[in-house]
Every structure is written in structure tokens, then in C-alpha cells.
Amino acid sequence: MDEIPVVLVTGGAGYIGSHAVLALVDAGFPVVVFDNLSTGVRSAVPEGVPLIEGDIADTDHIAEIIQGFQIGAIMHFAGSIVVSESVEKPLKYYRNNTLNSLGLIETCVRTGVKHFIFSSTAAVYGEPETYPIDEDAPKRPINPYGSSKLMTEQMLLDTSAADGLNTGILRYFNVAGADPAGRAGQNTPAATHLIKVAVQAALGVRSGISVFGTDYDTPDGTCIRDYIHVSDLADAHVLALRHLIGKGGNLLVNCAYGRGFTVREVLTAVEKVIGRPLPVTDAPRRAGDPPALVAKADRIRDLLGWKPAHDSLEEMVETALAWERRVADEAKARRVS
Numbered sequence: 221m222d223e224i225p226v227v228l229v230t231g232g233a234g235y236i237g238s239h240a241v242l243a244l245v246d247a248g249f250p251v252v253v254f255d256n257l258s259t260g261v262r263s264a265v266p267e268g269v270p271l272i273e274g275d276i277a278d279t280d281h282i283a284e285i286i287q288g289f290q291i292g293a294i295m296h297f298a299g300s301i302v303v304s305e306s307v308e309k310p311l312k313y314y315r316n317n318t319l320n321s322l323g324l325i326e327t328c329v330r331t332g333v334k335h336f337i338f339s340s341t342a343a344v345y346g347e348p349e350t351y352p353i354d355e356d357a358p359k360r361p362i363n364p365y366g367s368s369k370l371m372t373e374q375m376l377l378d379t380s381a382a383d384g385l386n387t388g389i390l391r392y393f394n395v396a397g398a399d400p401a402g403r404a405g406q407n408t409p410a411a412t413h414l415i416k417v418a419v420q421a422a423l424g425v426r427s428g429i430s431v432f433g434t435d436y437d438t439p440d441g442t443c444i445r446d447y448i449h450v451s452d453l454a455d456a457h458v459l460a461l462r463h464l465i466g467k468g469g470n471l472l473v474n475c476a477y478g479r480g481f482t483v484r485e486v487l488t489a490v491e492k493v494i495g496r497p498l499p500v501t502d503a504p505r506r507a508g509d510p511p512a513l514v515a516k517a518d519r520i521r522d523l524l525g526w527k528p529a530h531d532s533l534e535e536m537v538e539t540a541l542a543w544e545r546r547v548a549d550e551a552k553a554r555r556v557s
């Protein structure tokens with residue numbers, strides 16, 4: 221590889237961004253993190269990696285950092301991520317995910333950044349008519365979160381064509397688990413993700429877990445998702461960056477394993493790992509939830525040579541549980557001292 225750019229990771233103090241930072245550092249890339257710590261935490265950024273606190277809306281600040289650190293590539297994780305909240309507060313999502321991304325992309329073009337990798341989502345597909353969902357399936361988001369991300373995808377593709385910005389659009393399906401070496405995990409206390417909530421319920425951090433919707437047209441009536449381990453996803457980012465450096469152009473891939481689990485199957489897997497039943501309550505459907513999202517996940521393997529190393533539901537649950545135990549133990553130790 222002839223070029224080793226300095227990588228600016230927006231949202232690098234958050235869940236997926238912090239795992240990508242570890243993967244980049246492990247792969248030998250110099251990294252700078254930019255984060256407003258709205259949901260991310262300082263402790264998620266490894267020692268030796270500069271963390272600059274700021275908001276991506278502040279494009280002058282971003283330009284200063286790009287020039288000061290001679291940034292050659294951006295991985296853009298910063299954003300608002302809760303589907304149901306996007307239904308209640310759509311403009312928050314259009315501002316943070318669309319408008320702020322526009323400013324960031326514009327700043328990259330202005331300052332000559334060459335490579336841009338964007339955290340997109342399966343939510344751009346809405347309620348697909350055919351499964352598994354390939355990258356060319358119709359994009360008809362059913363919630364503002366998905367729409368806010370789809371608009372950013374389009375801005376990137378158009379900018380890539382007009383200005384030569386090498387662009388990687390990574391559509392993540394449901395991200396779960398934690399770094400198997402225990403260096404990072406999902407830190408947001410109010411996180412809404414199924415596996416995170418389930419392991420918190422298993423540890424008594426939450427009083428229980430609700431199953432949102434039991435009358436979907438699926439084998440057991442609950443929603444189906446294609447869960448991907450966060451460390452495999454982080455590795456995909458390094459491969460995507462190498463691809464852009466080597467080949468240029470665009471890259472648009474689903475990030476998933478290509479197989480789905482219902483909510484009940486996930487909860488059964490958690491119960492198996494902890495060896496006892498979870499306090500589960502059936503509840504009404506949650507706004508904005510599509511019944512099933514399962515990817516066709518060949519393109520990422522074909523184009524990037526991506527080989528998942530953590531693709532069992534059990535490992536996702538075990539690593540999430542190990543991380544949650546550690547967070548709970550640390551909180552207990554702080555209360556005692």
C-alpha cells in the first residue's frame with residue numbers, strides 16, 4: 221500500500237466508531253477522533269489517539285483539524301441513531317445526519333480530503349418486497365432516520381462523481397457485541413439495542429425487557445434482524461479504506477452476515493448463555509420498526525475479501541455480556557469507594 225492517510229474518525233468515542241479506531245490503530249493507521257460526546261464517552265478513545273471535542277456542525281473547526289493533522293481520509297460515524305426517536309423528532313435527524321453531513325462533505329472537498337467512508341444503514345431499504353436485500357433493492361425508508369441517511373448517501377455519490385471524492389457507503393444491519401479482547405463495548409447507558417438491553421436485563425441493570433410487537437408476519441410473530449458483530453464491522457472499515465486507497469472510486473456495500481434472527485431467538489440465545497430465563501414482557505409494536513431486515517451479503521466479501529471472524533449469535537451475546545459485566549462491576553466499585 222503506497223499511501224497511509226491520517227484518518228479523522230467522527231463519532232469515534234461512540235460504540236461502532238471506537239471499535240473502528242481500534243481496528244485502524246491495529247492496522248497501523250494514524251487516527252484522530254472528533255466527537256461532541258453527546259452519546260460517546262472519552263474513555264472509549266484509546267490512549268495515544270487524540271480526541272478533539274467538537275460538533276460536526278462547526279465546519280471551521282473541522283477544516284482546522286483537517287489542515288492541522290493533514291487528514292487524508294474521513295470515517296464518518298457521528299450521527300443520531302434511534303429509529304423510534306427519529307419518528308418523534310424528525311428534524312433532529314435531518315439536521316444531524318443530513319445537514320451536518322453536507323457541511324462535512326463540503327469541507328472535505330474544500331480541503332482536499334481524498335477518501336470518505338460513511339456509516340449508512342439497512343433502514344434505507346424500508347420494508348423490502350424481496351429477501352435477502354441486495355444493494356440495488358429499492359430504497360424506500362419508512363422512518364426519518366432512514367431517509368436522513370439515504371439523502372447523505374446521494375450527496376456522497378453526486379459529490380464523488382463531480383469532485384472525485386472516493387466514497388465508501390457502508391450499510392450496516394444490526395450491530396451487536398463488543399471487542400473480544402475487552403477493550404471496548406457499547407457505553408451509552410440509555411441504549412435501545414436489543415442485545416444490549418437483554419444483557420442488561422440479565423445482569424439486573426434493567427428490571428426486564430419488552431418484546432416490541434408479537435403479531436408480525438414472521439415465524440414467531442417478532443421482528444427479524446441480521447445481527448453483525450461490531451469487530452467484524454470494524455475490520456470491514458479498514459478493508460474499505462484500503463480498497464479506496466488502492467482503487468479509488470466508489471464502494472457501496474451491505475454489512476451483515478446474510479441471515480436473520482427473530483427477537484425471541486435472540487432472547488433465547490441470551491438465556492442460554494446466562495443459564496436462566498429473562499424477565500420478558502410482550503409489548504405493542506414500536507413505531508418505525510420494519511418486520512424483517514436480512515441482507516444479501518455477498519458484495520462485501522467479493523469486493524473487499526472480508527471474512528467475518530465473530531459471526532455467531534452466541535459470540536455476540538457473550539462479548540456484549542462480558543462488557544456489560546465489566547461496566548456494572550466498575551460502577552459498583554465506584555459506589556463502594
Ligand SMILES: NC(=O)c1ccc[n+]([C@@H]2O[C@H](COP(=O)([O-])OP(=O)(O)OC[C@H]3O[C@@H](n4cnc5c(N)ncnc54)[C@H](O)[C@@H]3O)[C@@H](O)[C@H]2O)c1
Nearest residue numbers: 231233234235236256257258259260275276298299339395
Ligand atoms: N448501532 C447500529 O446498529 C447501527 C446500524 C446502522 C448504522 N449505524 C450508524 O453508525 C454510526 C455510529 O453508531 P453507534 O451505534 O456507534 O452510535 P453512538 O451513539 O454510540 O455513536 C455516535 C457518536 O457520534 C457522536 N456524535 C453524534 N452527533 C455528533 C455531532 N453532531 N458532532 C460530533 N459528534 C457527534 C456521539 O457522541 C457518539 O460518540 C451512526 O451514524 C449510526 O447511524 C449504527
Ligand SMILES: O=c1ccn([C@@H]2O[C@H](COP(=O)(O)OP(=O)(O)O[C@H]3O[C@H](CO)[C@@H](O)[C@H](O)[C@H]3O)[C@@H](O)[C@H]2O)c(=O)[nH]1
Nearest residue numbers: 301303341342343393394412413414417430431432443506
Ligand atoms: O428492548 C427491545 C429492543 C428492541 N426490540 C426489537 O428488536 C429489534 C431490533 O431493535 P434494535 O436493536 O433497537 O435495532 P433497530 O431498531 O433494528 O435499529 C438498529 O439497526 C438499524 C439497522 O438495521 C440501524 O440503522 C439503527 O441505527 C440501529 O439502532 C426490533 O424489532 C425491536 O422492536 C425489542 O423487542 N425490545
